[in-house]
Amino acid sequence: MRWLEAFKECFGHRAQHVALRRYVQGVLSDSARKSMEAMLTRVTEPGSYQAFQHFITDAPWRADQVWRRLRAVLPERDGLLIFDGTSFPKQGEYSVGVGRQYCGALGKVANCQVAVTAALWTGLRGYLVGAALYLPETWLTDAARERARIPANVRFQEKWRQALTLLRQVRASGLTVTGVLADAEFGDNGLFRAQLHRVGLPYAVGVSSTQTVFVGRPRLVSPRRTRVGRPRTRPALPVGTQASTVAAVAAAHPRWRRISWRNRGATRQWAVECTALRVTPAHAWRTHRRLAPEVWLLAERDTGDTPQSKYYFVHLPATASWTRLVRFAHQRWAIEQQYREPKTDLGLDHFEGRTFPGWHHHVVLTAIAYNFLQAERRRPLAGLTFPQARAIVQEIFTALLFAQKPHYLKRIEALRSVKLQI
Numbered sequence: 478m479r480w481l482e483a484f485k486e487c488f489g490h491r492a493q494h495v496a497l498r499r500y501v502q503g504v505l506s507d508s509a510r511k512s513m514e515a516m517l518t519r520v521t522e523p524g525s526y527q528a529f530q531h532f533i534t535d536a537p538w539r540a541d542q543v544w545r546r547l548r549a550v551l552p553e554r555d556g557l558l559i560f561d562g563t564s565f566p567k568q569g570e571y572s573v574g575v576g577r578q579y580c581g582a583l584g585k586v587a588n589c590q591v592a593v594t595a596a597l598w599t600g601l602r603g604y605l606v607g608a609a610l611y612l613p614e615t616w617l618t619d620a621a622r623e624r625a626r627i628p629a630n631v632r633f634q635e636k637w638r639q640a641l642t643l644l645r646q647v648r649a650s651g652l653t654v655t656g657v658l659a660d661a662e663f664g665d666n667g668l669f670r671a672q673l674h675r676v677g678l679p680y681a682v683g684v685s686s687t688q689t690v691f692v693g694r695p696r697l698v699s700p701r702r703t704r705v706g707r708p709r710t711r712p713a714l715p716v717g718t719q720a721s722t723v724a725a726v727a728a729a730h731p732r733w734r735r736i737s738w739r740n741r742g743a744t745r746q747w748a749v750e751c752t753a754l755r756v757t758p759a760h761a762w763r764t765h766r767r768l769a770p771e772v773w774l775l776a777e778r779d780t781g782d783t784p785q786s787k788y789y790f791v792h793l794p795a796t797a798s799w800t801r802l803v804r805f806a807h808q809r810w811a812i813e814q815q816y817r818e819p820k821t822d823l824g825l826d827h828f829e830g831r832t833f834p835g836w837h838h839h840v841v842l843t844a845i846a847y848n849f850l851q852a853e854r855r856r857p858l859a860g861l862t863f864p865q866a867r868a869i870v871q872e873i874f875t876a877l878l879f880a881q882k883p884h885y886l887k888r889i890e891a892l893r894s895v896k897l898q899i
Contacts, residue, residue, distance in 0.1 A: 483550045547841065565591075566580055604848045610836055681791045690726060755774075
């Protein structure tokens, strides 16, 4: 399989090359549960469970090297980088990184693992280009590190910092990031947004309704001289200038419009009722007495039976149209359907191992399988459903196996003759 040939340099010897083929084939199989036992029943190359498990949990190949290679071979080289907090519900307490934390898959606080994933969205397809397991501080004790084989150089990182690390890795790989999209888990953090400004990237990030802003750009006034006391050295806001929540600012805005659009390559038309205005987030003034860069506040409300409001900070030019703001912010939702495939069909969240290396090995191999399918969709046969693509892949693996080991054909013919005699 030509796609897997590109990754041979990341694995040490032939046994690992065979294990790579078997694992990716297992991930692409029609097995409902992608546990190692279930995948072994679907692969065309026989082998022991112990060897299969060793390749994932104990073999010394490095997931970060495979990620670099995976980014290097992507057939499409530019797009929006979309960050997502991906959760994996768990029952026990021994899987690396597990703990009681917010679980997006369940919509509540629960026992789960959480990872920060990065996907490159090209406008028609999304590719997985990075993932980092979030480790609560309780997992960084000496005992927990030893049990889960967490490397000594791994330190606690908030999820937004993990996202910025992934951003640096993706840009260093030669991929062109044209903008960043994320939900409020990342967008609520002022330092995260400030770093995106610093590197000059457009972004649209969800924010909570309680985020505070100044409408427009406040005009700072020079400090007044006083006869007594220490003289003020920092500029101040004009008397009466106060920050308000984004919910209050949006509710008070008189202009609301209904905007409809259709994503590239999609048949469904989307529509929202929204308002937009220029604001200055108040976090930097509150913490450092300086003004953050001005951005768009985009507010949307659903007029259905259960009205809900959503808020975004959008870093696009002040001349951008409302339609452009809405289309840009909603690119994150355009990838949602495709992004379910690695979770539901490829078993991204089915890994049952407990170690740090094992988790990262499983995730990057799942990404190899997913990106292969996405790359195949660029071909003239584009439009294949996921089951159709998977069936073709199974035939390819079987053909490759028979080409390498012709004696399997003789064995099958012998079995057929026995069956006919019976």
